[in-house]
Amino acid sequence: MVINQLPLQILTGLAILAFAFFWQTSLSGITRKIVARYHKRYGPKWYQEFRDIFKLMSKTGVTHGWVYDFGVMMALGGIMATVMFMPLMKFTAFPGFDNFFIYVYLFAVGMLGMAMSAVGSGNPLAGIGVMRALTQMVGYEVPFMIVVLAIINGHGTSSLSQLAAIQQQAGVLSWNLVKMPIGTVAAFICLLGMLGKKPFETFIAPAEIASGPMVEYGGKQLGMLMILHQFSIFIEVSLFMNLFLGGAANPLGFALKYMAVYVLASLISQAMGRFKIDQVIKFFYKIPIALAILQAVMVVYLGWGV
Amino acid sequence: MATADKEKKLKEGWEGISRFFRANSLWMLMYCTGCCAIELPQAMTSRYDMERLGMGPMATPRQADVLLVTGYLSVKTLRRVIYAYEQMSTPKYIVAFGPCTINGGIYHDAATVIKSLDQYLPIDVYIAGCMPKPEAVMNGFQDLIDMIKDKTADGWKRYRDNYDWYKQNQIESLGELRIKDEYHE
Numbered sequence: 001m002v003i004n005q006l007p008l009q010i011l012t013g014l015a016i017l018a019f020a021f022f023w024q025t026s027l028s029g030i031t032r033k034i035v036a037r038y039h040k041r042y043g044p045k046w047y048q049e050f051r052d053i054f055k056l057m058s059k060t061g062v063t064h065g066w067v068y069d070f071g072v073m074m075a076l077g078g079i080m081a082t083v084m085f086m087p088l089m090k091f092t093a094f095p096g097f098d099n100f101f102i103y104v105y106l107f108a109v110g111m112l113g114m115a116m117s118a119v120g121s122g123n124p125l126a127g128i129g130v131m132r133a134l135t136q137m138v139g140y141e142v143p144f145m146i147v148v149l150a151i152i153n154g155h156g157t158s159s160l161s162q163l164a165a166i167q168q169q170a171g172v173l174s175w176n177l178v179k180m181p182i183g184t185v186a187a188f189i190c191l192l193g194m195l196g197k198k199p200f201e202t203f204i205a206p207a208e209i210a211s212g213p214m215v216e217y218g219g220k221q222l223g224m225l226m227i228l229h230q231f232s233i234f235i236e237v238s239l240f241m242n243l244f245l246g247g248a249a250n251p252l253g254f255a256l257k258y259m260a261v262y263v264l265a266s267l268i269s270q271a272m273g274r275f276k277i278d279q280v281i282k283f284f285y286k287i288p289i290a291l292a293i294l295q296a297v298m299v300v301y302l303g304w305g306v
Numbered sequence: 307m308a309t310a311d312k313e314k315k316l317k318e319g320w321e322g323i324s325r326f327f328r329a330n331s332l333w334m335l336m337y338c339t340g341c342c343a344i345e346l347p348q349a350m351t352s353r354y355d356m357e358r359l360g361m362g363p364m365a366t367p368r369q370a371d372v373l374l375v376t377g378y379l380s381v382k383t384l385r386r387v388i389y390a391y392e393q394m395s396t397p398k399y400i401v402a403f404g405p406c407t408i409n410g411g412i413y414h415d416a417a418t419v420i421k422s423l424d425q426y427l428p429i430d431v432y433i434a435g436c437m438p439k440p441e442a443v444m445n446g447f448q449d450l451i452d453m454i455k456d457k458t459a460d461g462w463k464r465y466r467d468n469y470d471w472y473k474q475n476q477i478e479s480l481g482e483l484r485i486k487d488e489y490h491e
Contacts, residue, residue, distance in 0.1 A: 041351070041352045041355040041358070042357075043355070043358060044359075045360070048330075048331070051327045054324075055324070055327040055328050055371075058324035059371075059396065060395045060396050062368070062393075062395055206365040207365075210365040211365040214365075214366075214369065215365070215368070216366070217369065218368030218370075218394070222369055
């Protein structure tokens, strides 16, 4: 990194941040509309999520101690930093710093901040929610990591933009979706777990533990949490897109791929019930992990799909 | 003087924008111990689709903007409603369903049921009917949205300004306001 390029890089990072917020928040609204049509309803306006966030920011906030306030800031800061490192089409804010493991570690800062803040609110349901969220994380991280390590092993690089560039060499046929379909299925199931979509909605469970970690949030803190939620969806879907769908070379490709992944996940969520937490772990450690190991063996030992 | 004027104008402008967003994003806390609650599923699902007004159910009082009190409240449940209402962050609104919240309705001669809810909590909108049809429910919510837009939904301000009066009424009916905290005792 050359030092006199730093201001420009930070500006690019902020632009990516702004784009991520407006894109994902609009898309969340559009997805709510699509889901509503799926229920034979009319649905809200596409900019409903902006209204919700602004409304929350204009309300009064109650504090439950400094751990609670600091945790929200730490979570939002960690997630925003992760977004700034994300390659977006041809733009990378910090070239050479888009290694896959950077996202894994930076993303954990956000998740831990969230956990700290929720437990700091002192509500037992928040504690249960955080415990479930972290347990679920242990569930989906292992199969997801096995698939991603197989990809890294196969392609010989762990840079996200290079992985995307490798997949863009020969059009659709060089996507990992085509080359490693079994691993893609496993990773997509893990993506559902990351997004907290319905079979794996256990840590939110509004009817059971009153929305889990969010139980004591209101007003401004909940607004920040909503923004954080939009950013984390952006990170998760972008990671999946870059790893399996060949990234995005142009805005149209980006929009189509991103929407396809997110809308599909949301629609699956609408057709599912909710697992209990022990069922989540048992499921992740049976089917996705078996698929992931099968794919890893095919890639690493048999050399298929590289 | 000029700067004070400017500040006032700025604040009013900000309030105007905030009101627009608040009116179109109402999150509900449903205190559904009364029978009028049975009319809410129709209003929420595909027949009347409350979500097109930007409304949605929320899990806890902290997250919610509107408290729906669907029908009668006994002395025991009133205490919980007051607790839930005081946990909500301002601005907050109450929508009361049916005649039970106005004068006790069919429970007008019951010893354990409170008769007039607005003695204890400030009500913004009453919805008539026993039970109100989903059309009436949707109409009530539309009224609430219009009231928020033209600044007349000020129940939370009335509660803040007349807090002593409300508190006195609450204590007269309930004896004490404390709820046993099962988690920390």
